[in-house]
Amino acid sequence: xxxxxxxxxxxxxxxxxxxxxxxxxxxxxxxxxxxxxxxxxxxxxxxxxxxxxxxxxxxxxxxxxxxxxxxxxxxxxxxxxxxxxxxxxxxxxxxxxxxxxxxxxxxxxxxxxxxxxxxxxxxxxxxxxxxxxxxxxxxxxxxxxxxxxxxxxxxxxxxxxxxxxxxxxxxxxxxxxxxxxxxxx
Amino acid sequence: xxxxxxxxxxxxxxxxxxxxxxxxxxxxxxxxxxxxxxxxxxxxxxxxxxxxxxxxxxxxxxxxxxxxxxxxxxxxxxxxxxxxxxxxxxxxxxxxxxxxxxxxxxxxxxxxxxxxxxxxxxxxxxxxxxxxxxxxxxxxxxxxxxxxxxxx
Numbered sequence: 001x002x003x004x005x006x007x008x009x010x011x012x013x014x015x016x017x018x019x020x021x022x023x024x025x026x027x028x029x030x031x032x033x034x035x036x037x038x039x040x041x042x043x044x045x046x047x048x049x050x051x052x053x054x055x056x057x058x059x060x061x062x063x064x065x066x067x068x069x070x071x072x073x074x075x076x077x078x079x080x081x082x083x084x085x086x087x088x089x090x091x092x093x094x095x096x097x098x099x100x101x102x103x104x105x106x107x108x109x110x111x112x113x114x115x116x117x118x119x120x121x122x123x124x125x126x127x128x129x130x131x132x133x134x135x136x137x138x139x140x141x142x143x144x145x146x147x148x149x150x151x152x153x154x155x156x157x158x159x160x161x162x163x164x165x166x167x168x169x170x171x172x173x174x175x176x177x178x179x180x181x182x183x184x185x
Numbered sequence: 186x187x188x189x190x191x192x193x194x195x196x197x198x199x200x201x202x203x204x205x206x207x208x209x210x211x212x213x214x215x216x217x218x219x220x221x222x223x224x225x226x227x228x229x230x231x232x233x234x235x236x237x238x239x240x241x242x243x244x245x246x247x248x249x250x251x252x253x254x255x256x257x258x259x260x261x262x263x264x265x266x267x268x269x270x271x272x273x274x275x276x277x278x279x280x281x282x283x284x285x286x287x288x289x290x291x292x293x294x295x296x297x298x299x300x301x302x303x304x305x306x307x308x309x310x311x312x313x314x315x316x317x318x319x320x321x322x323x324x325x326x327x328x329x330x331x332x333x334x335x336x337x
Contacts (some may be wrong), residue, residue: 015206018206019205019206019209022206022209022210022213023209025211025213026209026213027217029213029216029217029220030216032220033197033216033219033220033221036247038238038241038242038248038298038326038328039239039240039242039328039329039330039331040236040240040242040298040299040326040327040328040329041236041238041239041326041327041329042240042242042296042324042325042326043238043325043326043327044323044324044325045314045317045318045323045324045325046318046323047318047320047321047323048318048319048321068307106302114307117310118307119307119308120306120307120311121306121308122306122307122308122310123304123305123306124234124301124302124303124304124305124306124307124310125234125303125304127307127310128234128236128303128327128329129234130198131238131327132236132237132238132239132329133237135238136237139238178311180311180315
């Protein structure tokens with residue numbers, strides 16, 4: 001009778017150490033985990049240039065040339081501009097149809113192209129700051145249009161509809177062209 | 186009075202610990218899922234710039250990183266600006282084309298995250314961009330942190 005009782009006891013797996021093992025693994029994963037979310041400015045590069053094909057003609061008024069030179073100065077259509085001005089200038093240019101209707105600025109937001117050019121010595125930091133302003137201008141235009149049409153922020157709107165049905169996106173496409181820097185200088 | 190005292194004595198003072206392993210396991214599984222083991226050893230210094238109008242990359246599996254920054258020489262010294270892909274520094278910039286093309290074949294929806302040191306110059310960045318264009322990996326992302334812009 002005693003022997004039978006003992007054999008039943010040894011059949012059990014001890015459970016007390018399990019929590020310790022789990023703790024050990026937990027601490028390991030806690031240490032190695034890096035919860036860093038990848039954030040950044042998303043861009044689409046143009047496809048490689050085709051030597052046989054001429055670039056499509058673009059009317060000059062539809063093109064905004066932004067040059068960031070080696071000293072970090074921003075030139076918009078050959079005129080000096082400071083960084084905080086960039087956003088307003090881009091918005092005026094892209095949304096000209098609904099604003100000033102200046103004959104020298106873009107015909108419609110869909111035809112507007114913002115061309116960004118840099119020198120080889122341009123500091124990367126200033127380039128990103130400038131790009132941030134341009135993206136910010138487009139974001140504000142989209143937000144305004146979204147509030148006008150649907151009464152919600154663009155971010156909420158774009159989460160609800162698919163990419164194809166996104167009319168705001170179609171209204172203000174981000175036509176940003178990254179030009180190659182001058183080989184010289 | 187005695188009745189009240191007896192009742193209090195009858196309640197257990199201990200916190201039940203039977204469910205603790207379950208809770209620990211739950212946490213463990215959470216961390217196992219979110220963990221991305223660091224697979225690259227950085228050989229270049231990358232201090233991110235800051236920007237406000239940024240977006241999150243939701244699908245981390247699609248991302249491939251290119252690091253651009255001054256080479257770490259050890260002892261707090263930094264060398265010339267170099268390009269690092271995966272674990273190796275790239276000597277020939279035209280080799281990027283081939284490498285990225287191979288990656289694109291494996292993952293057609295590839296996003297290339299450019300992690301560039303803020304003190305870099307645009308020359309090398311645009312060289313890499315030209316290579317990416319040739320490779321056909323057109324979706325890129327300039328990695329930045331959220332926050333106010335650094336004073337100029």
